[in-house]
Amino acid sequence: MTAEDPLAALTRRFTALDPLLPAAQDPPPGRLLTARLADGTRVRSVVTDTRTDPATAQALWSALRVWELHPVLPDGVASGPALHALIEKWRPLIRTTQEDSSATVTWPSRDVEATRVLLDHGFTPLCVLAVRGAMPIERVEAVDVDVRPATEDDLDDLVRLALAETAYSAQVGGTVVRPNAERIKRETIGTHLGQGDLVLVAERGGEAVGLAECWLNESVPGSWAETRLPHGRWGYVNCLSVAPGARDAGVGRTLMAAAHHELRIKGAERMFLYFNPPNPLSSVFWARQGYRPLWTIWEIRPAAALR
Ligand SMILES: CC(C)(COP(=O)(O)OP(=O)(O)OC[C@H]1O[C@@H](n2cnc3c(N)ncnc32)[C@H](O)[C@@H]1OP(=O)(O)O)[C@@H](O)C(=O)NCCC(=O)NCCS
Incomplete structure (x- = not known):
């Protein structure tokens, strides 16, 4: 039996969560980080460590050094314990005293089980990527502009x-x-x-x-x-x-x-x-x-x- 493509399994998770999520893509190049759950399941992620040039536009919304966790969680694995296990393995790798730095995770907004775990680890929902589907354009009553x-x-x-x-x-x-x-x-x-x-x-x-x-x-x-x-x-x-x-x-x-x-x-x-x-x-x-x-x-x- 061949192992299932992890991206296909992640895509199934996304589709079940929110019909507007895209098909999952490979995480960016980085360090592979895995964790074993209580039932023996192994979950994986990629962690990246990126520096931003303070002279660039990106520095206006980003910390100058960003550690990011990219979880690759198949469907059928509860996101709460999986994220918790990955974050526990990730924390000791973040060795810095740099004030202008951040740890970040981008995850589907509708996964509220993940929300609980991320809040418990001290993350704040600082930003969302929001979408507007095809819908009528608002009619604005005449304003003086x-x-x-x-x-x-x-x-x-x-x-x-x-x-x-x-x-x-x-x-x-x-x-x-x-x-x-x-x-x-x-x-x-x-x-x-x-x-x-x-x-x-x-x-x-x-x-x-x-x-x-x-x-x-x-x-x-x-x-x-x-x-x-x-x-x-x-x-x-x-x-x-x-x-x-x-x-x-x-x-x-x-x-x-x-x-x-x-x-x-x-x-x-x-x-x-x-x-x-x-x-x-x-x-x-x-x-x-x-x-x-x-x-x-x-x-x-x-x-x-x-x-
Ligand atoms: C967000 C912003 C662009 C909205 O522009 P605006 O001209 O103030 O908005 P409008 O007068 O067209 O108001 C539209 C709606 O915004 C909300 N809103 C506007 N001012 C508000 C206020 N003081 N308190 C709460 N809601 C407010 C209301 O829902 C309002 O709809 P309503 O009048 O039917 O209740 C403007 O407030 C702004 O520049 N804010 C600071 C910068 C910013 O936040 N930019 C967006 C970054 S993502």
Whole structure:
């Protein structure tokens, strides 16, 4: 009898949990870590140890050193004891006093048995990847705001608005306001404008009060996206920001109605984004926009706090 492909068994687990999860993919290259459960079953995972350059955009939402556990749990094995056993084996491998570090596990949001175990080990559900299926676009009653595609001339306003989002998100999640945040935002938004991605600006009385920065993401074989999303063309919302004094007046909803419309014209029926569950504004906002958690990114900072 040949041993079953572990990815096929992991895919069956995912499918049973949530119909929007993609087929399981190989974990990234790393160190194989296995654990034996009380009934003798052996479960496996891959652990990675990654360093992030503080000069890059990734450093605005990531710790500078990240240990990550990638469990490969077949269906039929309860996730609670399996994750517990793997974390127990993983903890002694994380030897660091680096403050700017994290231990992370990305796991399907609907696996609440795993949730219990991850909470007990000290992880926080700092971020979710949320998806919006094919559904009607919201009709927004007329609000006193104009939405238009941004141009290079808007760059100062776009950077100001993006940094307002960074500052807010740093209080409620894993975002870090690094000293070079302004330069990074200027460069990345400039790049997205230059390559024709969907960058929308909302104006009220001639003043820029909101930004939606989006692009298309193709989940195709071999892409990063297929590890998180079923194959197909997805609209991705990278940043939505409304100026502090203009919030709760319909600007965000107006921007997203326009963004969803434009992304659909470009061929994306389904959308995804990341948000922080502790964000009291966006957690409500995105649920009302039709987004729901697919993956939860569990984190402990610093990594040595894993218990
Ligand atoms: C999240 C954000 C973009 C929403 O934009 P907005 O213009 O304030 O939102 P809207 O006025 O269009 O409100 C839409 C919904 O958001 C929620 N919301 C808005 N302000 C809220 C508040 N002060 N408290 C609770 N919920 C609020 C409500 O559900 C509201 O719907 P309702 O008016 O029907 O109840 C904006 O609050 C913001 O920039 N926040 C800081 C940055 C941020 O969190 N960005 C998103 C990161 S993922």
